[in-house]
Amino acid sequence: MSFLRNFHDIVSNQTSDYDTKIHELLKFGLRIFKLDIAIISAIKEDVYRVEYAISPDNSLEVGTTFDAAGTYCIHTLNAKCATSFHHASESDICSHPCYLNFGLESYIGAPIVVNDIPVGTVNFSSANVSPQFTQTHIDYIELLAQWLGAKLLERESINKLEKSTETLKKLETVGKIGTWEVDIKEGAVYWSDQTRIIHEVDDDYIPNLTDGISFYREGESQQQITKTLEKSMATGEPWGLELELVTAKGNYIWVATHGTAEFLNGECVRLFGTFQDITEDVELRLELEKKKREAESALKDKSTMFAKVSHELRTPLNGVHGMLNALVDETNEYKRQEKLNLALRSSQTLLKIINEVLDYSKITYGDLRLKPNDFLLEALLNDFSAIYAQLFEKTPVSFQSILSIPKDCWVHTDEVRISQILSNLLSNAFKFTEKGSVCLTATAQKRKDVVSLEIQIRDTGCGMTDAFMQSIFTPFSQDSNVAMSKREGSGLGLSIVKELVTLMGGTITVTSKLGSGSCFDIKLDLVHGNAHTPLSDDVKNGDHLYENIEVLVVDDIDINRVVLGSCLETFNIEPVFAIDGEDAISKCQEKPFDLIFMDCVMPGLDGLQTTKILRAQQVVGPNTVIAAVTANTSDDDKAACIEAGMDIFIAKPFQSTEIQNAIIEANKLKYQHSLK
Template structure:
């Protein structure tokens, strides 16, 4: 099948002239027969003249002549058919002059005929012993010879080559290539068996010219074949088209249609050609084209992401470095406080940007996972409302909150991601509203075996057009409306949509330009169990009685944690790597250990395993907290497997440290009861 397809592609390529086709056929033959030399010769009486040749060293040129009796081709011409041998030295022709002079072990050739007259030969040979030639290789070489003979004779050989060649008849089905002929004098169409099979027509089906045309799909394909037939019959132009056909069984397929015209006395008397089912290759090409477009779009998205991230990282970094630099010589306590607040706000913006990029990357790579936990639902929205209320204070926008969730509604959900969804919606509402109001409403209803959480965020801001809404949840959509862009990575709403999909919820958006927007989110949530609420009020936390060890190879990280622990009246010891931590724990008992996970010499996971396995720091008496910048699900799982009690991601905030200290105190208290 592959042979005949390749052969068809070469001989029907209208961009190649005759000599170029011969060169491609000879190279193709060398590949098929796995030999080294290829020759097309012309034989006149006893003179063998080389017309075309391919040799490893290009030593044989066109025009070179030999005595016919000194070539293997004399045996081919005597046999008057394809002839081959793969080990001449071990055969009856070992004494032949060609073997003695050139040591050619392998040979396959066939006579080229023009009509009934021998024109010459086409042959392939090699000095190496080859594998025995299979039956179909004789068909292949004869096919080469037949095509060459017909081309040399300048006769219209395609009908004879396909309809009357024994080789093509045998291989036609394998290659899925059929032939056809249109007799314009008698208005008849002749289809080969394979052509009927491709059209899924019955074996006795004999179409009219009009019926044959109607198989081509109406529209572009039918217009193209009609134009091609007109150009062929009027001007003698050949065609080679890829068109869509609707078969007799109403299946849509793609075909390669090749045709040309025959004229007599200036009148077109017939059309003929080949017909091949290429559906598989067209679909493959379309799939590759689609993948190429997807790859180009991903590359464009990546470039856009890098440009956006570069801008969005530099802006808060400028706020942090700028404010901290001016603090050095600032004497006014009020100004120092304001600058610190700006720096902290910039740090929060920077952290949000980094988190968005990480979330987007995880989602794209299929690494994103939800982490459900049990919590009091109303508190999430109460905290968010408290967080955003001050941001509306100095604006012309009122912030209206309606939290209709019961105070004792416990649920199981990823509260961090839930908070992220609402925070993104509120941030956008604030960002794109100049005046009027932003309304934030929450409620729950019963849903199957659980609850359905309903969240609405609406505003009276600039709104969005219908066209913009179509791509609202695609990454970087802020670029669409660059003149109104107020910053951000353009990933926020794309991540919101992905999070809602992960939670098996829905989001509905309605908006009108200059009239505002409304986002309605519905999320199914499992009912949780009520738990005792632990207060971690900073004023009540006193960790002065705790023995604490901080393990981190980075000095700045140690200084930051030292400053945070001082707020809780804790004076900690420090270790610079896992080995140092084990040594210190062997010398002194610690109630609480903050363990960095990625360190030289011995990392935090390995150090924790040793502390647990060797009973240096038992679970009941030492609380070990993973403190790391690596926040993947695999890292969290690794911390649990290593024997850590809690996981805190860098950069951390003081409440998370307070929680670790409080949990340690609770464990120690439980031991004394």
């Protein structure tokens, strides 16, 4: 917009002659392109002649001639359009005579055309490397070249005036710039063709001043143009405005209108100016402003998250750290057990917060993915009922579960995420209900294509305010009317529940009244699953599972080996330890292992590379189970582990049940192999 305004001011200045305008345009071009040399040339019979020039030391004189083939302008003439480059030495023209002779790194030029014949060029150059040229730069150089062509045509002959007018129309079309004029005394209004095109009126439309103003959108735009015209007619002050306009076809667009007034004997006799459709520019600007607001909001959300998470992490960290310190000198076995239990509960709270933050991060970046599997729906809900029934036994709150699930109802969906939804909602009910009851109701109906699951979790807890209900699924939102002692947590649980339900194609609704409890209703349509036979009890729980099994633990960090080794001791397993990938390969060459716990990130050979070598070179047998034990838990990390040849993925910090499941899997393969 700035260069068009300046271009208009220069070429429409009635006090300047042709040569003055040329020099002003060249100087303006040098400022736009940030270059040193400006030239308008005439080219005839392969001779390049300097007609106008601006150079730092005025060494380039008018009348200087060159071989046209030895100038960069030969590319512009051949292309028949504007050409540019900003780093000649790094381009395919580095061997061009112009670069070899003058060392010009940057160039932008356009052909000057008269009667469709190139008669010269306007170009700007520099020995310095410039920033890359933009479409704005191309627009200006083409606009300047076309204006020069029109002026040359006008100067050649008055008889060629009509062709000069046609060139002006082309300029309007290229720049989407129309012209207009108002004869104050006669009351006549003139619009150029491009102005009519912008207003979307017929070619024979004859405007008047009142109609012209009525095209501006009612309200601020009409008021602003009316006041501006009145002020210009009174003072002669020129203007430039960006306003909304409604075309004859009812389309809303943005226009830039620039104008000035002409006076005769102190009386305003004429208004004239330019008119441009800038809808794309304004929409782009508005979109950038929107993106800026979104970025600022995202930054604010991240700051809120960091502050909130930092605060919430300190409580369980304090529990873990404080209790472990207290255990150092504690000799009373009962108190030691109490402090160990508190440290364990604190670590579980810490892990829950970390998992919620990771899930929220995945949701924010669109990386949250479902991992469907086949499972028995009744078994999952019965397990949750049993777990929370035990939790409520130690409270004055009664827990009831009403389940109406077909016993043979197998579904194919993400069992972990279903569990996460139930866990978050039941944990909230447990946290915010001090008396009364909590009820879990679930019904499932097997239909032709889907299993329709409806879950309701109702409590008689503290309830929620109407104001909080408006933002209940917004991250970090918490009800200020709830006692601070109950507000522990990341503030992400319900927002994650909402995202998970939506991702599964379901709905979640909530009703609540302050002081009277809350009710969450979830509806999900789940895909039918394939039934499979679980491991028999003798395979899952037999004592022989933990006997005569060879286990290798591979980790470069001492404490990780100690933690995993201690966990294995509870299953009466004494593992062999390896401190890195090469050590693991060496240990596997010495003796066979049934189960390998492999860290993924290690110096030298990492876990993925080590696993690939063990599998490719058959250092381990096909019945050896390799379990990844890693803090890298993204979907890409899991996929990489499977691709490398690992069988199980366990995220740090791990639960003992995950280690047990890995042992069961290894023993199952060993047991099945022994039967062959």
